Amino acid sequence: MTSGRPAPGGASAAPSSRTVHVRAEVLSRKKVGRYHHLTLVAPGVAERHRPGTFVAVSVGGPDSARLARRAFWVLRARPAGAYGGTVELLVAERGAGTRWLTTLAPGATVPLTGPLGRPFALPREAVACTLVGHSEGVAALQSLAERLKERGCTVHVVLAAADEAGLYGALEARRAARTVQVVTEDGSVGLRGRLPDLLPGLLEAQAPDVVYAAGPTAVLHAAAAAAEQRGAWSQVALTGPMPCATGHCLGCAVPVVGEDAVARSVRACVDGPVLRGDRVRWDAWGAPA
Numbered sequence: 030m031t032s033g034r035p036a037p038g039g040a041s042a043a044p045s046s047r048t049v050h051v052r053a054e055v056l057s058r059k060k061v062g063r064y065h066h067l068t069l070v071a072p073g074v075a076e077r078h079r080p081g082t083f084v085a086v087s088v089g090g091p092d093s094a095r096l097a098r099r100a101f102w103v104l105r106a107r108p109a110g111a112y113g114g115t116v117e118l119l120v121a122e123r124g125a126g127t128r129w130l131t132t133l134a135p136g137a138t139v140p141l142t143g144p145l146g147r148p149f150a151l152p153r154e155a156v157a158c159t160l161v162g163h164s165e166g167v168a169a170l171q172s173l174a175e176r177l178k179e180r181g182c183t184v185h186v187v188l189a190a191a192d193e194a195g196l197y198g199a200l201e202a203r204r205a206a207r208t209v210q211v212v213t214e215d216g217s218v219g220l221r222g223r224l225p226d227l228l229p230g231l232l233e234a235q236a237p238d239v240v241y242a243a244g245p246t247a248v249l250h251a252a253a254a255a256a257e258q259r260g261a262w263s264q265v266a267l268t269g270p271m272p273c274a275t276g277h278c279l280g281c282a283v284p285v286v287g288e289d290a291v292a293r294s295v296r297a298c299v300d301g302p303v304l305r306g307d308r309v310r311w312d313a314w315g316a317p318a
């Protein structure tokens with residue numbers, strides 16, 4: 030990274046400490062646009078959550094052959110309260126596992142492990158930050174926006190989705206952000222267009238020192254490239270499949286350039302999921318779009 034601007038708390042933050050495994054109980058489930066918003070009682074997880082870490086949930090019940098756990102951002106963690114620690118997830122139905130999760134009734138329990146992975150690095154100084162979230166990726170950014178505001182940072186939020194039903198979190202973002210820009214591909218709300226095409230212009234206006242991004246790989250790549258072009262730092266939260274989520278299966282290898290300038294692979298689940306955008310070798314990576 031060539032920027033002379035203040036680094037966001039160093040190259041990468043420490044991994045989440047003391048991951049715990051709990052049987053989480055569904056407290057509530059509601060449909061919001063295209064998503065299901067789940068609140069789970071998960072004592073110990075909420076207390077340890079830091080923005081950018083994630084949880085892994087077993088799906089399908091005790092007799093299920095779906096052994097790979099499914100990863101989710103923690104939209105909001107409430108360490109204390111009447112239920113003794115809750116985490117909120119934003120679930121988009123993709124395949125059998127997420128479909129199963131969206132049928133759970135209050136009182137049902139699921140094995141849940143977390144927090145996992147390395148969180149977003151936070152700036153040491155009160156700099157300007159743009160948070161770029163696409164589809165369910167916005168779930169990674171809500172608590173980050175609040176943390177950055179607490180630190181005195183100027184927060185700009187860019188929320189994008191294919192259409193209005195895929196947008197989440199504009200109202201919540203307004204609490205922490207100085208500006209909230211909405212983008213939809215079909216133009217049903219906000220600016221019309223593809224986020225990767227519009228990002229360079231949006232960043233030009235916001236002039237961030239740090240860009241944080243969560244969403245599909247094309248969005249992360251575009252955010253990293255647009256930040257680099259401006260001489261800003263970027264932190265990208267990867268969401269490709271992470272089958273074991275604990276670093277053992279090597280199913281989430283990402284090509285990077287290390288601080289020693291040597292090309293190598295890292296495991297997104299334990300070395301990430303948050304990486305510096307300028308470290309990822311985007312062109313060498315066959316990640317899902």
Ligand SMILES: Cc1cc2nc3c(=O)[nH]c(=O)nc-3n(C[C@H](O)[C@H](O)[C@H](O)COP(=O)(O)OP(=O)(O)OC[C@H]3O[C@@H](n4cnc5c(N)ncnc54)[C@H](O)[C@@H]3O)c2cc1C
Pocket residue numbers: 083098099100101102103118119120121122123124125126127128165166168169267268269270271302317
């Ligand atoms: C760190 C992390 C955080 C995530 N946070 C969220 C979140 O907050 N909300 C949310 O809804 N989803 C999130 N995801 C994605 C979620 O884990 C997958 O959608 C889920 O595992 C799919 O499981 P399934 O059984 O429904 O689909 P599967 O039957 O496993 O897969 C259905 C299709 O989706 C593809 N797919 C599976 N996993 C992924 C993935 N991770 N990325 C892209 N394509 C995939 C498969 O290749 C297949 O084509 C996150 C993923 C990661 C790695």
